[in-house]
Amino acid sequence: MRIAFFGDVVGKTGRDALSDQLPGIRERLALDFVVVNAENSAGGFGVTAKCAEQLLDAGADCLTLGNHAWDQSEALSFIEREPRLLRPVNFPQGAAPGRGASLYDLPDGRRVLVMNVMLRLFMQALDDPFAAVDRELSACPLGQVADAVIIDMHGEATSEKQAMGHFCDGRASLVVGTHTHTPTADHRVLPGGTAYQTDAGMCGDYDSVIGMDKDEPISRFVTGMRGSRFSPATGEATLSGIFIETDDATGLALRAEPLRIGGALSQAEPG
Numbered sequence: 213m214r215i216a217f218f219g220d221v222v223g224k225t226g227r228d229a230l231s232d233q234l235p236g237i238r239e240r241l242a243l244d245f246v247v248v249n250a251e252n253s254a255g256g257f258g259v260t261a262k263c264a265e266q267l268l269d270a271g272a273d274c275l276t277l278g279n280h281a282w283d284q285s286e287a288l289s290f291i292e293r294e295p296r297l298l299r300p301v302n303f304p305q306g307a308a309p310g311r312g313a314s315l316y317d318l319p320d321g322r323r324v325l326v327m328n329v330m331l332r333l334f335m336q337a338l339d340d341p342f343a344a345v346d347r348e349l350s351a352c353p354l355g356q357v358a359d360a361v362i363i364d365m366h367g368e369a370t371s372e373k374q375a376m377g378h379f380c381d382g383r384a385s386l387v388v389g390t391h392t393h394t395p396t397a398d399h400r401v402l403p404g405g406t407a408y409q410t411d412a413g414m415c416g417d418y419d420s421v422i423g424m425d426k427d428e429p430i431s432r433f434v435t436g437m438r439g440s441r442f443s444p445a446t447g448e449a450t451l452s453g454i455f456i457e458t459d460d461a462t463g464l465a466l467r468a469e470p471l472r473i474g475g476a477l478s479q480a481e482p483g
Contacts, residue, residue: 213244213322213360213460216471217388218453221253222416222423223444227263229451229474230415231270238271241455241482245324246271247362249390251278256424256444258283261290264297273316276328278366278391279336300330300366302344313348315358325358331367342379349383354463360385367391370410377408385458385465388412393422395452405464413452418476420445450475455482
């Protein structure tokens with residue numbers, strides 16, 4: 213199976229770039245399944261039904277969220293009627309609408325489990341992410357119930373993300389980080405066969421401070437004072453993510469390669 217995951221979509225620039233380019237990327241790479249993190253797609257903060265629909269219409273099969281999941285109040289109701297939108301799986305039971313993991317059927321009968329989990333170091337403290345992930349992996353084993361398993365770990369600390377990758381090694385096809393908006397260079401297949409990257413980066417304008425117009429963040433760092441509201445940068449976006457190919461017999465990864473398309477970063481796309 214050929215899978216692509218794209219990191220946090222930031223604002224209209226990121227949405228439009230993905231909307232314009234994803235159909236062609238799916239065709240070029242013969243992708244079977246695409247996951248996009250959409251938690252910054254609505255003006256940099258949260259997701260709306262309109263933003264989600266734009267990304268799904270472009271060819272995303274599933275959208276994941278994170279710590280900005282509920283910044284747009286309409287997401288609280290929209291997520292209940294849109295099974296392709298996932299919030300972190302480790303919200304306390306009964307505390308949040310929607311779902312944190314779901315099994316998706318491909319037209320050829322193969323099945324993909326996607327899970328969104330929020331880590332805890334320097335983040336909002338939800339329930340134990342390791343216990344939540346273990347529970348979902350045990351309920352839907354790779355190679356038995358699911359033909360591929362994709363885990364979006366939304367977190368700040370590289371140590372916690374690396375620990376999660378090794379914790380899932382051999383039980384997931386891909387464990388990939390989001391939230392920092394900065395692509396890491398450690399994409400690889402772990403010893404047990406799980407593809408891993410600490411952070412996929414973002415789909416947005418990199419001439420920015422993590423996707424936001426530079427002036428206000430710089431001012432806050434220099435003066436210690438808040439000025440205006442953060443707003444997404446509007447220059448050309450780079451689409452950042454990871455491509456993996458799995459073994460259909462086991463669901464484990466055969467290769468993992470970075471995706472960086474358009475914009476300011478060096479370009480990377482599988483041959």
